[in-house]
């Protein structure tokens with residue numbers, strides 16, 4: 382029990398320091414007097430931390446990660462607060478105070494959500510279209526030698542070219558920005574996945590292949606009931622990386638010529654020197670990426686429960 | 689007509705460099721309903737022989753014939769249990785057996801399910817039916833593979849040391865079960881080629897024992913013992929012991945002159 386208390390003590394000392402800094406900061410900088418959103422944000426983070434601790438204890442796993450992480454977060458916020466609001470050392474426009482950034486979450490949540498939704502739509506359409514197409518064509522190309530013989534060299538040339546390289550050109554080429562972004566993401570996911578699928582099918586374990594051949598499957602049965610499940614673990618394990626790369630490509634594409642989206646929001650805020658909005662946008666992108674990886678991990682566990 | 693016929697069969701693995709001949713001019717005839725055990729030291733080509741019968745590899749010279757027709761690939765008239773247990777890791781034990789049964793196309797969905805469960809029960813894995821292969825021990829996986837193979841009810845059964853990983857009791861039971869499956873109205877229907885290291889297992893199961901030295905068939909001995917062979921009379925036991933001595937001698941002879949076989953293979 383005393384060990385547990387000490388563990389909780391240190392994060393909360395930092396928390397108290399942070400709250401004190403926020404409350405007693407001189408109100409010289411613009412917007413610093415609106416500290417309500419920041420404190421609300423602190424409460425949300427604290428609640429998330431406590432939930433993690435309780436869940437940890439229920440599972441009987443005494444991981445130190447939540448404690449260390451929360452200390453890291455409080456220290457970061459505290460330093461930020463000291464550097465901006467308290468001491469006023471930082472440039473008042475270029476480096477927004479935490480109060481400003483959290484106020485942005487409060488004031489702009491509708492705009493932020495809209496932009497996220499817009500980006501997510503493009504991301505998911507491009508990503509899943511690329512993934513499904515690549516797996517499907519990869520299975521057929523892997524199984525039929527003639528298809529493989531001609532598509533493999535093409536894939537080998539295309540796969541290593543980063544999709545971001547031709548995204549400016551695609552943005553110029555395609556009728557709308559939306560379609561261009563979808564195509565950039567699709568291509569970025571398609572070629573590596575296609576190549577990987579062919580390689581996995583060709584490199585199938587000989588024992589599994591022999592077992593399958595002994596059962597005289599039709600090509601259809603072979604592809605859907607043997608090859609597809611066989612390649613799923615390999616494909617899925619690369620999913621997190623390709624999802625993050627897709628988001629990267631999308632945000633990059635949004636920097637040129639988009640009218641909505643997370644990348645656009647950040648870019649636009651910087652153009653108008655609204656750095657509090659820019660920082661808020663960057664934080665939101667971080668949260669979204671984290672959520673996406675978390676979902677992908679859940680999906681992975683479900684899909685390969687036989688391993 | 690013979691069920692299985694090997695006609696001057698030679699085989700070399702398609703290796704880079706010089707291809708070494710693993711089977712050399714084999715001739716063998718197996719009649720319908722016969723149970724043939726293949727014995728021989730490790731590396732003499734037993735698995736290779738079974739792969740040719742299965743149609744997974746094709747002879748480099750000569751022909752493997754089944755019912756008089758040259759084998760050109762795997763067929764649903766044959767099933768095999770591999771030496772290393774090979775189940776599909778993404779299917780549960782039941783799904784593995786069921787998939788095998790469905791591939792034969794002989795039964796409807798409900799009947800196939802019933803059969804799958806019946807065969808899993810036979811190999812004492814009814815409780816493990818919904819487990820995935822990674823959750824099973826080596827011996828359990830091998831039993832699922834055996835269940836799949838037997839449940840497919842093929843005319844020809846090819847087994848590569850199927851009971852190697854099993855304990856004595858279940859081994860005995862499966863031997864008897866497999867033997868029982870072959871008979872219909874007092875007539876053996878299934879043709880079995882069974883690879884083993886174990887002389888006693890061969891003597892218990894086989895109608896004929898084929899002894900291989902690297903690449904060749906060195907001896908082909910009939911086993912004229914009555915079935916069931918659990919309790920043999922004294923005269924028959926003497927006969928069996930004589931056979932066993934012959935086989936032990938075959939193994940020993942190779943031990944003394946290990947180079948001779950390699951020399952005449954080249």
Ligand SMILES: Nc1ncnc2c1ncn2[C@@H]1O[C@H](COP(=O)(O)OP(=O)(O)OP(=O)(O)O)[C@@H](O)[C@H]1O
Pocket residue numbers: 701702703710728729730731732733734735736737771
């Ligand atoms: N895929 C392969 N490529 C090349 N050579 C092989 C291959 N598989 C087996 N061989 C060789 O063929 C010979 C016969 O192998 P095989 O597996 O048929 O032996 P076996 O009698 O089944 O042995 P064991 O009792 O150990 O299973 C061996 O000398 C082996 O080295």
Ligand SMILES: [Mg+2]
Pocket residue numbers: 734735736771848
């Ligand atoms: Mg072998």
